[in-house]
Amino acid sequence: MKCNQLVEVGRRQFLRGGLVATAGAAAATMMPGRAKAAPPMALVEYPSNRLANLSDLKLNEPMDIAYPDGDSPGVLLKLGKAVEGGVGPQMDIVAFSVTCPHKGFPLSYNTDDRTFNCPGHYSRFDAEAGGQEVWGHATQNLPQFTLRIDAKGDIYAEGVDELLYGRLSNVL
């Protein structure tokens, strides 16, 4: 089974975040307030956004999410085996940006070999190897979202390990 729905969505609509408006709105409400005149911080302040609950995930079926805001689409994945950056009881749950770090095209997930593939210039990234670029033109591996799971099994995204395409600050 191939998950092509991300590709089929028009690029512009995608980047406007229409597909993930709900998640985006949720992110906005959970953004911590920022005091006026506070000195700038050394790191960007990542929101802690609830993405899903453990019970929502099905093996190798990507769930569309967005992080850290509605303009940055991603997927949440349960891979069934411990992988790099994986969380949860089996250390197998990961989340990645699905905007190609080369030129910003939306990636599609190939469930057969668990890679993200770019229809723009044919780069591909390995979901089971921390988003490593298997082959391609991007000069960075796929940004992975840092996850935390609470006692209720709610999965939160709380950070990103690479700069996201199309923004010079991961939090706009």
Place this chain on the structure above:
Amino acid sequence: MAYKRQIDRLPIIPKDAKEFNVTCHYCIVGCGYKAYTWPMNKQGGTAPGANKFGVDLGQQQDAQTPNWYAPSMYNVVKQGGQDVHLVIKPDDNCVVNSGLGSVRGARMAENRRSDVTGTQQQRLTEPMVWRYGTWQPTTWDDALDLVAQVTARVVDKGKEDDLFVSMFDHGGSAGGYENTWGTGKLYFGSMKVKNCRIHNRPAYNSEVHSTRDMGIGELNNCYEDYELTDAIFLVGGNAMETQSNLFLNHWVPGLRGDSMDKKKAQLPNEPHAPAKIVIVDPRRTVTINTCEVVAGKDNVLHLQIESGTDLALFNTLFTYIVDKGWLDNDFIAASTFQGPDPAQAENKAYPAALTSFKAAVAACKMSLDDGAKICGLSKDDIVKAAEWIAKPKDGGARKRTVFPYEKGIIWGNDNYRTIGALVNIALATGNIGRPGGGVVRLGGHQEGYMRPDESHVGRPAAYVDDLIIKGQGKVHHIWANDHYKTTLNATEFKRIYNKRTNMVKEAMDAVAGGTRAELIDAIVKAVDAGGLFSVNVDIIHSQIGQAAHVILPAVESGEMNLTSMNGERRLRLTERYMDGPGSAKPDCMIAAALAQNMERVLRAMGKADYADQFKGYDWKSEEDAFMDGYYAHTGKIVTYDRLRAMGTNGVQEPVVDYKDDKLVGTQRLYTDGKFDRHGRPDKKALFCAGAWRGWQAPGKADEKVKYAFLINNGRSNINWQNHFLDQENDFVSDRYPFPFIEMHPDDMAKVGVKAGDLVEVYNDAGATQAMAYPTPTARPGETFMLFGTPTGQQGNVVNPGVNELVLPDYKHAWANIRKLADAPEAVRGISFKSKEYTA
């Protein structure tokens, strides 16, 4: 562990940042980039008025935006002695790449030396000499005096054969017209050094003698021709990996049909369709996969030949096309040699006769049956290929076909005849000098060759690496060559080179604390006894540099002004946007300083006549070297100022005029049907009468029988050439900590290895190591190993066999494979999945 930079934001380029023209210094394509620099204490803002792009950077930017740069495009470097922010990003306005950045070029900024961010600390900063049992930093005066004193003891006027020179002849990187002129003037002007070689081969020769002898320079079309063509006939090339943005920005539009409007507008009187592509390669590459995705499988024909049989295929196609009459007879009559045959007889300098069309047809004749059998192809596929590239279009219009080729046949079996046979087809079908045509090298580096006449080198040229192995030569000057990583017969070369240079090191160690005269005497005595004094000019301390006695630090593109041309002869100036490391200098200025030291030393030795030959190097900068070389020898049209004004699009060589404040170039060569690369006054192209003759280089046929695996080899898109900067780039070394060797899973099972296991590849020539990469699309018994790497050199197992003109057949090595070790720690966690895109 996938390497992550953990960078969550980047400084914004302010509106008033300085802007510089940059041509990517990696591959031949030469994508246009812009470098931006600004002071450390300043930054732009997200508001449209506060940044270079004039847009709101507080918003997510769309795909393909020019208003974004990756962390690899940023660094902090020195400029005029001050730390500055640096961004080098692809230029949307460059017609070569239209804003695309490759996985190589888009790391240019990150691959600059920075004392602030710690990148490329391997760059050499000061001259070093072997002293007290190791390398000690010193001054240019001290180091160059030692080089000149020793060199002057082994050369004399007219007697320069004991000085061996390895010197790059390319553009880009640290090459370019300035630097090839500097070294060329020294070794071919002031001296007449015969025992010299080029960066990627063991002699001073052309990679493509036959096309030049036939009258046709190897870079004769323009990149737009791929958008205008009916068919591409790709041989021994992997453009998606190694000319990535030529492929993406020019081939893909042609194959996908995006350029149909352009075809109809420029070539209105004939039918058009999206281009088809024939790919001749024993290996299934990512280029083939991508072509299938963009053009549809029905429009891609992979001729997966028996490796090394290209000549048989081309002669078969030539014969078939001639029999069918799919020829450009008017062109053949008007522009090619008409006899009496031969125009050039076969001899030791010409591995095939060069003739008229008619004589070549007779000499190259090969039936479909024979061709199919030798090449391991079906007759139907050969016929299909012939139809795609030569069968006239509806209405009878001649088919337009581009014939790009590269290392698969250049470093392949029977180089001379094979390339000649390909050019035969392009000539016979009238595809040279016409829109949508060309028979062209794809290229590796950019070009930037400007040197005095080299004919004293002779043809065949000296097989320098073999002469070194045999004990010849006393002093060796090396300019950015790393034989240890890239030569053939490398196991033996390294063994002997280490031994001979160690003799000199021991002699130098034995006179520690002595006078300069005692040191020179000790070195001369050691080289007279079979030692070799090695001088290494490079940007890093290379592997062959480990054997050197003097190491001289050079700068590269961007640290100096540098001119080069790309694969469509597009000449650009990369402006100096940062300081070089330490006291490193441009190669041309090092050559000049060495010449001046030679003059001084020779004069002191009482050799005034000889010393006078080393005059004429009073250059103040690389621009003076450019004016002395390129400007003075190309019609005095191109200057730095004029070229700078042409920006990242530059001008296509040859440059013929300067008009209306613009340099005027040449889009395609040979549009007038006159061919001059061979120097014949009649300007007629010649055909190559080269029959198929099996394995040409010594030892190949026996080796094939003796060993289990073909060790095919080449580049990947991520690793540039011999990995000189990439070996210290975390993103790159994290992907392939060891060179991969692609193997069919059944072969891996036979050898008893799993993905990532370290294997030893061994044969009579030597041994090397690699990391097994399971590749179901590989043919059993045929592997593909990454070449030129610091952690396993494929050249170790390439036998010394070369062609008549000393061109290596690197692509044909056969060896056995055994397991060395389980996957090393560095390999664990990396991806071993297919490199092929899937929808």
